Amino acid sequence: MSVFTIEAFLAILGLALLLVEAFVPQVSRRTIAAASIGGTALALVLFFTAASHAPDSLPSFCRPWMQLDQLALFYKGFFLVITLLVLWLTHECAPYLGKYTLEGRLTEMFSLPLIVCAGMMWMAAAQDLVTVFVALELVTVSFYVLVAFARKSSLALEAGVKYLILGALSTGVLVFGIAWIYGTTGSLSFQGIAAALAKPGIAKAPVLLGAAFLLAGLGFKVAAAPFQSWVPDVYQGAPIPVTTFLSVGSKAAGFVVLTRTVDALLVGHSVIGPEIKGLLLILGSLTVLLGSLPAIYQQSVKRLLGYSSISHAGYLLLALACDDSTRSGMTSSGIVAFYLATYLPMTVLGFVVLAILRLNGGGEDIRDFRGLAKRSPVLGLAMTIALASLAGLPLTAGFMGKLFVFVSLVDQAYWGALVCAAIGAAAGFYYYFRTILAIHSPETSPASEPLKLGTITKACTVVLTLAILVLGLYPKPLQQVLSKPAEVAAKSAH
Amino acid sequence: MSPLEIVILLPILAALAVWLGAPARATSIIATSFCLGVLTLLCVQYHGSTGAELRYTHSIAVLENPAISFAVGADGVSLLLGLLTALVAFAAVWQISPEKPGIYHIASLLIAAGAFGAFLCTDVFFLYAFHELALIPTLLMIALHGHGDDEHRKAVAWKTTVYLGAGSLILLAGLAWLVLEYSGGEKLTFDLTALKAQAATTPLPAAKQASIAFVLLLGFGTLVSLFPLHSWAAPAYASAPTPVAMLHSGVLKKFGLYGLFRIALPLLPQGFQAPWVHQALLFMLLGNILVMGFVTIHQKRLDDVLASSSVMHMGYIFLGLAAGTEIALRGAVLLMFAHGVSIALLFALAGRLRSQLGTLELAKLGGLGAHAPVFTVLFAFGAFASIGLPGLANFAGEVMIFIGSFTQFGTDSFGPLQWTVVLALWGVVMSAVYMLRAYRSIFQGSASTGLFMTDPAIAQRVPMILLAAVLLVAGCCPWLLLGLLKTDLASVTEAASTAVHGAAKAAAGATH
Structure with missing residues (x-):
């Protein structure tokens, strides 16, 4: 069974669920949720068998524009995991989400993520800019619907409009960049672009312009400064599962493409190598600062997680800029993938706790977290570990990710960026720690009754918490998976 | 599996058990007394054996490249500090009164685990990581359950968080720099032994060593409250809940000194040889002793006196490290242990005083000696040890330092180090002034405001008597502890003392 089939299966399942909604409206939400979650879980299992048995089994017609390297496989698994978590979270949140939708229907919330997942999985393997663009649009258009899905809430509508306008604009910018790149290099595939850039005779200015537009368009998707200002509002307005999906899935999808693009742009003797690196360093430093400094003043944890997501994008951009650093055992693309893998459990856990508080009638502010450790010791501990990891404290996953980024920066002697990253980390101590304090505070929030968790919720929380600790204490297996692409890349370069 | 791993992991498991609902007091006492037992046995075994290499080593690779492994191992210094941790942790959890919530026990156990890890790991990554693990509960406990009103407590907690957070980041930067410079070839390693081997074969240029040494001095120094980076410490200890104050001032703070001793001195001997680093260190430690000495004299509350004195005494230990001779280094290690025990005892007693009387203001206290003779004697042990009275543990350490x-002074000059010693000796006088005054105003005279207290019940005396006994035994027979420091200081000392000899000469040369 090919990995490719799994993506097709997900897309077809998503469409089928939409059709069921249209033609058999009496099917209950529970059935649709079960079909969607079950389908994704099945896809995940199939994916692991397929990936371990026949990793490179693309149908021949896809070969020109897709490649199943180690990185693609990693991200495909990543997207399946996050989609599964998001669908589960949607199911958990259904009681309160239903209040904001027409007749309490939520079918699209269960079918569109499947299509998004298929799109992101294609993006992970895409080898040329057109495939990237088509997959990216599949994802973004679905997100337009998802963000504004709670349409009875004005915040959600505001978020939807903002995301739509800025998303459309960034798409335009992206296409414009692709056009310039194609015009100057004569190629749309990453390999072709890299080959053209390595030739000495190429005109520098137009290709730089194209690259800049390309980075700007992708910068919007990953919430990099100065294209980050939509994030807090959209994250706040969108339903929690969608926010989770945006903050982890969409960001990771953006970074797959960025990784491949930057790898192509920075190839060997690329004429625009130094400029692109400088650009990435400046954007990364700016993103870290613009993500972490405003976060100090936030009272809403949902917005806080939004800002946190921006600053993490900054660290990831800085990692991308350290393209030549090999001393930490992984290439920059491996470090980015590693960082995203550590980012998944901690961010999802944060949103899960938010969702549970919300379901129990609480708000999304820091003061609503007061006394959480007393109301539910499990959630209190889980959230503490998640926040410690987001802050980058040792023995958690977050520290490992940051360690790789910092070591690369020192290794490449990018001191300015290092200082910005350190300032961001120090600010992070403050705002994450403030939330931790609230969690363990002896006085409780207005709602003070103990929180009751279902078995599955508890299990998911524990699994995510353990994931944070395991990645922080024993990152070896993951690193081994991720250091393979470097070897593959090295072989193909020779 | 090494016994050291059990010692590190047991308090974490115990904390988890308490969190899950195990009886807090029993669980934490059993866990810490088990650790105490194990470490005592290891110390006895190590004492009787020959050879100074790392013992009880075991390592689990966590990451191939950069090479990070959960590696434990101990020599005399680590064992001594591990023993200190176990002692203080045992006393700290024992004296927590039963009506306090479980988080007191959980926090104490986590701080103990972090300290064990920091002292017993031989991998720079985990050494650092475990210290951070201990910091989090410390800061949380100050912010949530500290003494004083809400506003003050929060302010203190934030100040401490900012200082220690910034200190840790500087430290991390210094350690990362060290690792990047000393890792041979393409592969980074955090293994201390490998780094030492690299430092021995291909040392860094002296100027670079000095820069790294200074960064590490600032990082570790902030954690040990080295002047002028000390201002977080006194308020933090004064408002910290008793077990946290005992564990942080008694044990965790020693991590910075231990780090300098274990990482900075052996890897960067020439760094500390550089006159500017060496003289900066001397200047800063004099600030600790003299400035903080005066500050302490002027304190009006017992908790402030103890907190400031704890900052002040760090100056002596820094002096020992700065001198770098065999005797001074041994004294510094001994004083780390002695200071930890004595300050933990004093904070435990002060905590009891506070909970019984509701105040620690010296002016309001008085005449308690007649009502609580046992308590008075115990306090006297702590206070006199802190002054440095012969017969109690601190004396041996201070005198050796x-x-x-x-003895370092050269034939031709009386260098900066010697002047520092002369000035530092005044600190002993200041210690006597504030400690004796505190003792007098609490225990002698008459209880003017009608504040009375009784001796602790027999069961509650256990931890305090244990600490006092350790002070006495270590003071009368310091060789029991010094025997643990076999020849193992030699490697450090050799490098460091040639370094300091050179520094003194260079300084002398500069003055001529």
């Missing part, structure tokens, strides 16, 4: 630092 002073002698070890003073």
Whole structure:
């Protein structure tokens, strides 16, 4: 069974669920949720068998524009995991989400993520800019619907409009960049672009312009400064599962493409190598600062997680800029993938706790977290570990990710960026720690009754918490998976 | 599996058990007394054996490249500090009164685990990581359950968080720099032994060593409250809940000194040889002793006196490290242990005083000696040890530091180190002034405001008597502890003392 089939299966399942909604409206939400979650879980299992048995089994017609390297496989698994978590979270949140939708229907919330997942999985393997663009649009258009899905809430509508306008604009910018790149290099595939850039005779200015537009368009998707200002509002307005999906899935999808693009742009003797690196360093430093400094003043944890997501994008951009650093055992693309893998459990856990508080009638502010450790010791501990990891404290996953980024920066002697990253980390101590304090505070929030968790919720929380600790204490297996692409890349370069 | 791993992991498991609902007091006492037992046995075994190499080593690779492994191992210094941790942790959890919530026990156990890890790991990554693990509960406990009103407590907690957070980041930067410079070839390693081997074969240029040494001095120094980076410490200890104050001032703070001793001195001997680093260190430690000495004299509350004195005494230990002779280094290690025990005892007693009387203001206290003789004697042990009275543990350490630092002076000059010793000796006088005054105003005279207290019940005396006994035994027979420091200081000392000899000469040369 090919990995490719799994993506097709997900897309077809998503469409089928939409059709069921249209033609058999009496099917209950529970059935649709079960079909969607079950389908994704099945896809995940199939994916692991397929990936371990026949990793490179693309149908021949896809070969020109897709490649199943180690990185693609990693991200495909990543997207399946996050989609599964998001669908589960949607199911958990259904009681309160239903209040904001027409007749309490939520079918699209269960079918569109499947299509998004298929799109992101294609993006992970895409080898040329057109495939990237088509997959990216599949994802973004679905997100337009998802963000504004709670349409009875004005915040959600505001978020939807903002995301739509800025998303459309960034798409335009992206296409414009692709056009310039194609015009100057004569190629749309990453390999072709890299080959053209390595030739000495190429005109520098137009290709730089194209690259800049390309980075700007992708910068919007990953919430990099100065294209980050939509994030807090959209994250706040969108339903929690969608926010989770945006903050982890969409960001990771953006970074797959960025990784491949930057790898192509920075190839060997690329004429625009130094400029692109400088650009990435400046954007990364700016993103870290613009993500972490405003976060100090936030009272809403949902917005806080939004800002946190921006600053993490900054660290990831800085990692991308350290393209030549090999001393930490992984290439920059491996470090980015590693960082995203550590980012998944901690961010999802944060949103899960938010969702549970919300379901129990609480708000999304820091003061609503007061006394959480007393109301539910499990959630209190889980959230503490998640926040410690987001802050980058040792023995958690977050520290490992940051360690790789910092070591690369020192290794490449990018001191300015290092200082910005350190300032961001120090600010992070403050705002994450403030939330931790609230969690363990002896006085409780207005709602003070103990929180009751279902078995599955508890299990998911524990699994995510353990994931944070395991990645922080024993990152070896993951690193081994991720250091393979470097070897593959090295072989193909020779 | 190494016994050291059990010692590190047991308090974490115990904390988890308490969190899950195990009886807090029993669980934490059993866990810490088990650790105490194990470490005592290891110390006895190590004492009787020959050879100074790392013992009880075991390592689990966590990451191939950069090479990070959960590696434990101990020599005499680590064992001594591990023993200190176990002692203080045992006393700290024992004296927590039963009506306090479980988080007191959980926090104490986590701080103990972090300290064990920091002292017993031989991998720079985990050494650092475990210290951070201990910091989090410390800061949380100050912010949530500290003494004083809400506003004050929060302010203190934030100040401490900012200082220690910034200190840790500087430290991390210094350690990362060290690792990047000393890792041979393409592969980074955090293994201390490998780094030492690299440092021995291909040392860094002296100027670079000095820069790294200074960064590490600032990082570790902030954690040990080295002047002028000390201002977080006194308020933090004064408002910290008793077990946290005992564990942080008694044990965790020693991590910075231990780090300098274990990482900075052996890897960067020439760094500390550089006159500017060496003289900066001397200047800063004099600030600790003299400035903080005066500050302490002027304190009006017992908790402030103890907190400031704890900052002040760090100056002596820094002096021992700065001198770098065999005797001074041994004295410094001994004083780390002695200070930890004595300050933990004093904070435990002060905590009891506070909970019984509701105030620690010296002016309001008085005449308690007649009502609580046992308590008074125990306090006297702590206070006199802190002053440095012969017969109690601190005396041996301080005297060794002073002698070890003073023998350093050359035939031709009386260098900065010697002047520092001369000035530092005044600190002993100041210690006597504030400690005796505190003792007098609490225990002698008459209880003017009608504040009375009784001796602790027999069961509650256990931890305090244990600490006092350790002070006495270590003071009368310091060789029991010094025997643990076999020849293992030699490697450090050799490098460091040639370094300091050179520094003194260079300084002398500069003045001529």
